[in-house]
Amino acid sequence: MQFFQLITHFIYGTLALWQTLIQGKxxxxxxxxxxxxxxxxxxxxxxxxxxxxxxxxxxxxxxxxxxxxxxxxxxxxxxxxxxxxxxxxxxxxNSKLFTALAVGLLIHNETLSPRLSWNTKVASVIPSWELMDPIATKQATILDIMSHRTGLPRHDFSVKSFDNITDVIKKLKFHRPSAEFRDVWQYNNHMYTILSYLPSVSLQHVTPLERYVKEHILVPLGMYxxxxxxxxxxxxxxxxxxxxxxxxxxSENPFGNGTVRSIPFxxxxxxxxxxxxxxxxxxxxxxxxxxxxxxxxxxxxxxxxxxxxxxxxxxxxxxxxxxxxxxxxxxxxxxxxxxxxxxxxxxxxxxxxxxxxxxxxxxxxxxxxxxxxxxxxxxxxxxxxxxxxxxxxxxxxxxxxxxxxxxxxxxxxxxxxxGIKAPNEVKRPIDPSPPPVDFSALAGTYNNHSYGKIELCLVSNNTSLSGACQALLSKAPRVLPGGVELEIPTFLGEFNGMGMMYISISHFDGSLFNVTGLNSIATRDQAEPYWVFKYPTPSNIYAEFAVDDPDFGFGLTGIWGPGRGVLSPRGDTVRERAEVWFDKIL
Structure with a gap:
């Protein structure tokens, strides 16, 4: 029997080699x-x-x-x-396809109990899953979150540098939706973070996504x-x-050199x-x-x-x-x-x-x-x-x-x-109106349950600063060179978001302020140890302050990243028309 198998393998191996030689290039x-x-x-x-x-x-x-x-x-x-x-x-x-296919492999795994399907409700697999929309909370399936039809816009900047997957899940219920469930396509990275959690919660031996993909896709394909x-x-x-x-x-030359920088992870x-x-x-x-x-x-x-x-x-x-x-x-x-x-x-x-x-x-x-x-x-x-x-x-x-x-x-x-053109930038009025209260009254600590706490420090105020603000404004010239507006009343705060380490809020007119995310990037040059990566440029995010109790706070617009044709909220109050609302707490 062994002799017969050896002869068979030899014959088939020879035929395969001969076929390759015949086929050629x-x-x-x-x-x-x-x-x-x-x-x-x-x-x-x-x-x-x-x-x-x-x-x-x-x-x-x-x-x-x-x-x-x-x-x-x-x-x-x-x-x-x-x-x-x-x-x-x-x-x-392009990593998302690996995640989606890993989920597909889990669905094909007949040993899972309970079994998964593309129509499995997310809430049945992840008990802590909850969205602001109760219908989406109950009905959203693996297929829904995979194809970006939950009703949620991106809300990318809610993720903090110190967060983990469970933190992201807990925050979802505080994200304001911008559309009805299954109404429109809206790209959302958080949904793929949720999908990446499925190997850990579905398999008997807790297996992170990275190892699951490596063992079941990368190594078997030789993608070493x-x-x-x-x-x-x-x-x-x-x-x-x-x-x-x-x-x-x-405006002068969109293909100009500027200063070339490297962006390390x-x-x-x-x-x-x-x-x-x-x-x-x-x-x-x-x-x-x-x-x-x-x-x-x-x-x-x-x-x-x-x-x-x-x-x-x-x-x-x-x-x-x-x-x-x-x-x-x-x-x-x-x-x-x-x-x-x-x-x-x-x-x-x-x-x-x-x-x-x-x-x-x-x-x-x-x-x-x-x-x-x-x-x-x-x-x-x-x-x-x-x-x-x-x-x-x-x-x-x-x-x-x-x-x-x-x-x-x-x-x-x-x-x-x-098609490369300078984006339209609305210029600040020559004689802007002041906010309804003094700028110093707007300084303080604000909170959103998803985006977190932020202390806004008035850059021009050299008195009555908290210890945290004194420390921030002291290091700002070094870690944020050229990043802070000094000629316009401006607030600076530590945001700790992915892609938005700091936030600059500069007065525009009345209760409206321009918002810019600032990222301090370290260099290997002692003469210039940091440079600032601004987002967005020019700013299309703005803050609107409200100073009436109980709505003392500010709303952000232009930050949530909606789908095509999806408008920002409308309302009679700042809170109602804000994509993200921050309450003043201190």
Whole structure:
């Protein structure tokens, strides 16, 4: 019997080798040609990018043979190191697909008790789940939160640097919804934080998402460079630096140099294998070489392209790739279609070809991963340019698709460049009205149950300051150089939010104030130890103060991040029309 098995294995192995030799190379032309290389380098130069990109392109011919191309262009860091196919990028929200597929694997797990399904109510799995809308609390399913139709806008800035997953869950009931349940698509990172919690609460042996994805997806596919681990990034030395241009005058020259800065991940030194809070929504790091494997796997319906073994059930991939919610009911260009959203995937068409894709943005990085299922091709473009990387990745994606599909080229580079304009900025009145009370009366401590406590310190007030305000204003010139307005009555407070470490509230007119988030970024230069990353620029967030009891406080507008066409609240009082309301407590 053993002899027969050996002979059988030998015969099949020989046949497989012979078939490979007969098939030879795939009958597909490369898209990363010298001409394409020159185009990509030109795009990087046209947008004056301080960084670069990595590209992965895969295509299967009608004989089942793959053509795989991966390449790096431009700078990995300000020191001039080159990007390669093995350079690690933060892929941002392209991490969401890993989370959605992990949930799909849990749904396929017949040993779970109770079993999960796409229609499982979130409240039945996570008892502490509660939203402000009681209908959404009771009815929201895994499919609802995966496809962004809970009625909640983003509320990204409610997350604090010291929060964990359970903190996020507890805060949800204090987030004001901006739409009815299942009424409209509204992107919400917190929902993927909730999804990332399911492996821990569903499995008998508590398993964090990061380890579950590693054991059930990454290792079985041979994606050994892809990781959630910050320790692993530091060990490889292959991690690319995020870059941004500071101080560019967009009105004069939107592609000006400004001051080029690097954006490090503040948590790199403290995060290990488990990233916890951020993993589900945007915690994955990967390379062009690994993303090529990922694209092949998705196009093959979950099969490892090297071993031909099924790693992810095909129905799971089909489920998360199918549209549930209308993401965009109107296309931006004639070559595109409206799009629908499933789980970490948007679906539409490009020039008549169905395309399934997603982009990703975290501080310093823009990424895009797309696949066209019927021509059996996929493309990924990874950028370390925070400012314009989102445009650069789109331009290169479309050029490579036009090349691969044999279509007449569209000048996407010219289109996107022509669309860059200075945002409209409302100037402060020359003679603004003062607020109804003295500025010093507005100073103090305010609270929102989700966004937390914040003490507003009047910058120009040198008397009657609390100890905390004295300490903050004393260190501000060093840690927030040029970040605090001195000529306009301004309040400064420590916000401790992700993407908003400090908050500056500067008087505009009457009870209205402009709001800017300030992030203090450390450098390696003793002469200039910090620089300030402002968000947004110019400010489209404003605060409105109310000084009548019991409504002494302020409301923020422009901060919650609603879906397309969703308006801010309306009302007769400041509290009613605020997206986020803070009560004054001290």
């Amino acid at each position: 795939p009958n597909i032309h490369n898209v990363l040609t010298q001409e394409t290389d020159e185009f990509i380098e030109k795009v990087i130069a046209d947008w004056n990018s301080p960084g670069g990109i990595a590209v992965a392109f895969v295509r299967k011919d009608d004989q089942g043979r793959w053509n795989i191309e991966t390449k790096g262009y431009g700078r990995a860091n300000l020191g001039g190191a080159k990007i390669t196919e093995n350079t690690l990028f933060a892929i941002g929200s 460079s892809t990781t959630y681990s910050r320790d692993g990034l530091n060990a490889t030395g292959q991690f690319v630096e995020g870059t941004i241009r500071q101080g560019v005058n967009i 503040d948590w790199l030194d403290s995060w290990g294998e488990v990233g916890d809070l951020y993993s589900g929504a945007g915690g994955v790091f990967s390379t062009a070489a690994d993303i090529a494997i990922w694209l092949q796997t998705l196009l093959l319906g979950g099969i490892n392209p090297s071993t031909n073994r099924s790693v992810i059930p095909v129905d799971v991939i089909e489920k998360v790739s199918a549209g549930v919610t209308v993401e965009n009911g109107k296309s931006a260009f004639p070559e595109l279609s409206p799009t629908v959203y499933g789980g970490g995937q948007a679906r539409g068409t490009y020039r008549g070809y169905e395309i399934i894709e997603h982009n990703g943005l975290v501080a310093g990085f823009n990424t895009l991963i797309a696949r066209l299922p019927f021509p059996n091709l996929g493309v990924a473009v990874l950028s370390n340019d925070h400012t314009y990387g989102g445009f650069i990745t789109e331009i290169i994606k479309y050029r490579l698709l036009d090349e691969a599909l044999g279509l007449k080229r569209v000048d996407w580079n010219g289109r996107y460049k022509a």
